[in-house]
Amino acid sequence: MTLASNTVASTGTNQKMTKSQFKTYLTLILISLYCMVPFIWVVLASVDPKASQFLRIPESVSMEHYWNLFANQSGLRWILNSIVINVSATIIALVFAGFGGYAISRTKAWWKLPLLYAIILVRIVPPPALIVPVYKVMLTLNDWVNALINAVFTDVATQQTMSRAFSFVDGYLGLILILAAMQLPLAIWIMKTFFDAIPIDYEESAAIDGATQWQTVRKVLIPLAMPGFAAAGLFAFINAWGDFLMPLMFTSSPELQTLPLGLFRAFLRVDAIDYGFLTALAVIYTLPAVIAFSFARKFLTQTFSGGVKG
Structure with a gap:
């Protein structure tokens, strides 16, 4: 019983750590995307013939x-x-x-x-x-x-x-x-x-x-x-x-x-x-x-x- 309970506790701990890591990585990804938005806009607008102050996917790419x-x-x-x-x-x-x-x-x-x-x-x-x-x-x-x-x-x-x-x-x-x-x-x-x-x-x-x-x-x-x-x-x-x-x-x-x-x-x-x-x-x-x-x-x-x- 003791071995089984320890195994269950270990599995629960691993699941908790996995969920914690998932939340951490998800938070980091969201922050990274938020910080990358200005750079993405700059790159996309630089090749957009109809560039504007708003972020959008260009209809065509031009240099x-x-x-x-x-x-x-x-x-x-x-x-x-x-x-x-x-x-x-x-x-x-x-x-x-x-x-x-x-x-x-x-x-x-x-x-x-x-x-x-x-x-x-x-x-x-x-x-x-x-x-x-x-x-x-x-x-x-x-x-x-x-x-x-x-x-x-x-x-x-x-x-x-x-x-x-x-x-x-x-x-x-x-x-x-x-x-x-x-x-x-x-x-x-x-x-x-x-x-x-x-x-x-x-x-x-x-x-x-x-x-x-x-x-x-x-x-x-x-x-x-x-x-x-x-x-x-x-x-x-x-x-x-x-x-x-x-x-x-x-x-x-x-x-x-x-x-x-x-x-x-x-x-x-x-x-x-x-x-x-x-x-x-x-x-x-x-x-x-x-x-x-x-x-x-x-x-x-x-x-x-x-x-x-x-």
């Missing part, structure tokens, strides 16, 4: 909106501007974060902890609070750069081209440096954490084997810290890619607009909103972040032993 985005609108310029600016800003942030993270990780000075708190404090300050002082500094540097460009180049067309490339306000260089500076504090913290996990014995062993400092950096430190560079680069690129405030404040020329500004302009058109064009632009806007995550995930899953072998 007209994507063609219009690249051929007849400024979408291609927005995409290229975003890629050039954000990739450059990410590279600059990674380079300085690598040097800064390694230096902070290896130093034993008394000012190490205050410096770390000061770095993260810059990241905590809301970006709108920095607009006025940063704009003042960039405007002063911009006057110096434009004066130098006008003194070196006499052709007006060349002056305009160089000014667009190297100006600190309404120029590529200024926006790249601002976005890189905004992502640098978090990147430094990430790299400092990864360098802390790398034993200094590896560097000492490389030095005993006759490796130069550059060889130690290239063959030991960089492979070991590659997951850190991947994580820092991923966060820096995604945050810079989605930044709207800085491009809005520091660019005014239509030739320098990025994708966030393009989406903003497309949504605030004077006439009727072209939802097909808007959703096609949103799909293109989402793809680079997804691709960056897919690429960085390979390095995020690497172990330190795998890095040494590399």
